[in-house]
Amino acid sequence: MATVVSPPEQSVVIANVRWRTYLNLLEDLAESSSPRLTFDRRTFEITSPTKKHERLNRVLVQLVEVLTDELGIDMENLGSATFKREDLERGFEPDSCFYFEQAALVRSKEELDLSVDPSPELVIEIDVTSTSIHKDPVYAQLGVREVWRYDGNELRIAKLVGKSYVVSERSATLPLVTATVLTQFLESSRTATRPELVKSFRQWIRDNTG
Numbered sequence: 001m002a003t004v005v006s007p008p009e010q011s012v013v014i015a016n017v018r019w020r021t022y023l024n025l026l027e028d029l030a031e032s033s034s035p036r037l038t039f040d041r042r043t044f045e046i047t048s049p050t051k052k053h054e055r056l057n058r059v060l061v062q063l064v065e066v067l068t069d070e071l072g073i074d075m076e077n078l079g080s081a082t083f084k085r086e087d088l089e090r091g092f093e094p095d096s097c098f099y100f101e102q103a104a105l106v107r108s109k110e111e112l113d114l115s116v117d118p119s120p121e122l123v124i125e126i127d128v129t130s131t132s133i134h135k136d137p138v139y140a141q142l143g144v145r146e147v148w149r150y151d152g153n154e155l156r157i158a159k160l161v162g163k164s165y166v167v168s169e170r171s172a173t174l175p176l177v178t179a180t181v182l183t184q185f186l187e188s189s190r191t192a193t194r195p196e197l198v199k200s201f202r203q204w205i206r207d208n209t210g
Contacts (some may be wrong), residue, residue: 010048017044021088024092026082036080039091040138049095053126057095059189059197060124063182066099066198067174070205076103078120079145083142085114090138096124097144100173119143122173128152136165146173148182155183176208 022039025046029035038045041111042045049057061077076099076181085089098149099106119142127149139147140163147158147165157179158165159172171177181204189197 003056010050012046014044016042018042019086022084022091026084031161034096036092037082038135038138039084039089039092039101045084049126050128052152053128056126056128056152056189057124059186060126060148060150060155060182061096062194062198063177063185063201064096064122064124064174067177068100070202071176071209072096073174074103074108075100075101078106081112083112083114085142087115088141089199090141092135092138092142094120094123095126098122098173114142119145121145122171123147125149133193140164150183150186153183155179155186157182176205191194 017039021037022037022044025044026037026121029037029046036047036049038047062070064075065077067073078099080093080095081097082091083095083097099118100121102118102121105118109117119139123139123144123146125147128151136158137149140160140198143160145160149156149158157168157171159168169180185197185201185204188200192200
């Protein structure tokens with residue numbers, strides 16, 4: 001098996017990995033809260049997020065939580081839960097993920113089977129350093145409707161159209177927000193306290209919903 005290490009994101013990619021090996025690694029690492037595992041047709045990646053990575057992820061999660069709270073939108077946040085399909089030989093653990101329209105269905109189940117259950121409607125990815133596996137094809141094959149990806153400078157919204165993603169300024173899952181607005185609040189989070197950021201975002205929501 002060929003191994004490539006990509007500093008400084010602590011990312012390791014291993015080629016020619018069997019599906020059973022991937023499942024065994026998922027089981028072995030089940031109690032670990034940090035690593036994110038991705039599997040794409042015999043290519044396996046394990047990434048340990050940095051402090052910066054996690055901080056930005058949690059800021060975006062809080063923005064989603066505030067937005068859905070203000071608008072009265074039902075939501076289930078499944079964090080970095082594992083999603084996989086053996087028939088497609090693909091699996092992923094996002095930085096964060098959400099269900100909105102399917103929140104009630106997801107809430108009623110102990111486990112999800114993507115061969116019959118829906119994939120997350122929104123996935124958050126923090127890409128402050130590049131990873132070796134391009135995850136969009138994995139997300140697309142498993143039916144993730146929308147991806148918010150932040151590279152440390154700009155947030156981009158990608159919507160699933162057919163079997164691939166197209167970049168969009170406005171979110172389809174949470175149509176009030178745009179990539180520009182989310183980028184601005186992520187930038188503000190560098191200096192604002194968390195209460196200040198939440199208060200400012202709540203006010204922005206109210207100003208833009210009449």
